[in-house]
Amino acid sequence: MTHTVLTRRGFLASSAAFAAAGCAGVSRPTGPVKIEKCGTIDIYITEANPIVFGGKLWLMEYIRYNKKSGKRYRHNNLGDSYFRFRDLSAMNRFSALFGKGLHMGNAFVRDERIIVTAVENWGEPRFYQLESDDMVHWTEPRVILEDPEWAGYNTTICKTEDRFILSFELGEPKRLVGSAFTMFFAESKDLKNWKVIDGAVMGRECYTGAPMLRYHGGWFYYFHLRSERGGYHTRVSRSRDLFKWELSPHVVLNYDPVEDRKLHPGVAFTAAESAQIAVAKDINASDLDMCEYRGELVCCYSWGDQRGKEFLSLGRADCTEREFCESYFKSPPCH
Numbered sequence: 001m002t003h004t005v006l007t008r009r010g011f012l013a014s015s016a017a018f019a020a021a022g023c024a025g026v027s028r029p030t031g032p033v034k035i036e037k038c039g040t041i042d043i044y045i046t047e048a049n050p051i052v053f054g055g056k057l058w059l060m061e062y063i064r065y066n067k068k069s070g071k072r073y074r075h076n077n078l079g080d081s082y083f084r085f086r087d088l089s090a091m092n093r094f095s096a097l098f099g100k101g102l103h104m105g106n107a108f109v110r111d112e113r114i115i116v117t118a119v120e121n122w123g124e125p126r127f128y129q130l131e132s133d134d135m136v137h138w139t140e141p142r143v144i145l146e147d148p149e150w151a152g153y154n155t156t157i158c159k160t161e162d163r164f165i166l167s168f169e170l171g172e173p174k175r176l177v178g179s180a181f182t183m184f185f186a187e188s189k190d191l192k193n194w195k196v197i198d199g200a201v202m203g204r205e206c207y208t209g210a211p212m213l214r215y216h217g218g219w220f221y222y223f224h225l226r227s228e229r230g231g232y233h234t235r236v237s238r239s240r241d242l243f244k245w246e247l248s249p250h251v252v253l254n255y256d257p258v259e260d261r262k263l264h265p266g267v268a269f270t271a272a273e274s275a276q277i278a279v280a281k282d283i284n285a286s287d288l289d290m291c292e293y294r295g296e297l298v299c300c301y302s303w304g305d306q307r308g309k310e311f312l313s314l315g316r317a318d319c320t321e322r323e324f325c326e327s328y329f330k331s332p333p334c335h
Contacts, residue, residue, distance in 0.1 A: 032250045033327040035288075035299050035315040039264030040277055041091065044073050045312040046302040047154065049212075049289035050088070051109050053135070057293045059086040059300060060107040060116070061312070063097070071308065083116065085135055088298075091266040095135045102128055102141060108157040115157065115191055117144070117166065123151040127168055144194045145186060149173045153181060156213045158220070164188045165220070165242070167202075167213045178204035183211055183222065185242050200242035210234070210286040210302075216322040223252060223288050231255055231283040232306050236328050248328040253301055253315075257282040260303040264314060281305040292321050 047062040065072040065081045076082070078097075083105045085095035098116075099105055105118040113133055118141070120126045125148050128141040144166075151172035158165050165187055171180040185200040202208065202222055212223040219238045222245070226235045234253035237245040260282050263269060269277070287302040297317040304310035317324055 031327070032248075032252075033317050033319050033324045035253055035301075035317050037256070037259045037262065038314040038316060039262045039267075040260070040303075040311050040313045041086075041264045041267045042312040043273060043276065044308075044310060046287050046310045047104050047106075048287070048300050048302075048312055049106055050291045050293070050298045050300055051085075051107050051114070052291060052293055053085075053109055053112070053114060057088040057291075057298060058095075059088055060084075060105065061086055062103065062105050064103075083118070091264075092268075098132070098135075098138045099130060099141065102130075104154050106155045106157065110159070110191060117155040117157065119152040119155070122153065123171060125150040125152060127152055127155060145196065149176075154209070154211050156211045158213045158215045160215050162189075164191050165213065165215070166194055167211055167222070169209065169211055179206050181207065181209040183208060183224070197242060202237060202239070202242070202245050210288070212289050214321060214325055216325050219325070221325040221328075225286045233285050234288045234301070236325070238325075238329060246329075250328050252328060253285040253288050255282050255285040255303055260285070260311070260313060277311060280309055280311065284310070290321060290324070297321055297324055 045061050048059055050057060050059050061084055063073045063076050063082050063084060065076050080101050081103055082097040083099040084097050087093040099118060102118040103121050105116050108115045113131060116130050118128050120128060126143050126146040129144045130138050130141045132138045145168060150170055153169040153171060155166060155168050165185055167183050167185050169181050169183055170177050182204050183202040185197045186194040187197055188194045207227045208224040210225040214221045219240060220242060221236055221238050223234055223236045225232050233251050233255060235247060236252050237247045239245045261277055282303050284304055284306040285301055288299060290297055290299040297319060299315035301313055301315060302310050303313060
């Protein structure tokens with residue numbers, strides 16, 4: 001089996017990095033906005049999210065190391081997990097590592113300060129927060145939410161008119177989560193002190209995971225994974241109040257072995273790595289995240305088998321984040 005190497009130009013053409021990213025500009029559709037897939041950039045990275053910091057586009061990445069099984073990201077020789085930022089203007093340039101020993105991190109930028117939330121380990125009961133103004137010096141991780149019954153996983157943050165909302169993913173206890181995984185919510189006025197919102201929950205009735213929360217025009221938009229028809233794809237639900245949710249009838253991101261196996265031209269893979277990507281099982285399109293940058297919507301997502309053979313890819317769309325969210329609940333989405 002062979003794979004395709006992307007060669008088209010134009011993804012975020014105003015950025016030198018993405019002039020070679022392999023996505024051409026497209027006209028806005030009249031239905032739900034579809035993400036244009038731009039190629040695989042790494043192996044065995046799943047949890048990641050793009051941010052704009054210091055006027056540049058970065059991708060925060062969770063670099064895995066499983067101490068029990070020994071399975072790790074191929075370049076992680078530290079004996080523990082950590083986080084890093086990838087400079088998307090260079091693709092192979094990274095920040096100093098940070099957050100050693102923490103897992104499944106998510107970055108949020110407010111007033112040129114980076115807020116990272118993470119869990120102490122997969123299925124553990126404590127969530128942490130650490131902060132930086134320069135990607136070099138980080139505050140000591142501090143516990144922001146904990147409960148001895150919890151089995152914690154991913155987090156995601158958004159801002160409303162008057163508060164910040166943190167969503168956290170739990171797999172246990174059964175009496176709370178129903179069908180794992182399930183999303184819960186906390187609120188803060190200052191991005192320092194978080195209080196759980198009693199009764200606010202999303203996804204108790206079925207499998208959800210890989211969360212991304214956004215807020216626009218009085219609506220919360222929750223992008224999440226669904227297991228359907230033997231595979232996994234990304235869907236979106238919306239709510240006014242975090243209690244009652246409406247699922248869009250449209251799939252946001254589906255797996256496509258041909259598109260997903262394309263290689264990003266800004267990254268050099270070895271022959272063995274390219275061969276691994278070319279034959280990888282693909283039944284998953286998960287962990288979607290996004291941000292706006294220079295007039296486009298920049299996306300990242302994971303594809304693979306949902307069982308440990310996973311790959312990190314980039315995507316893009318010709319609209320704002322709000323237009324993207326709203327497009328899955330009305331037509332036409334963009335004007």
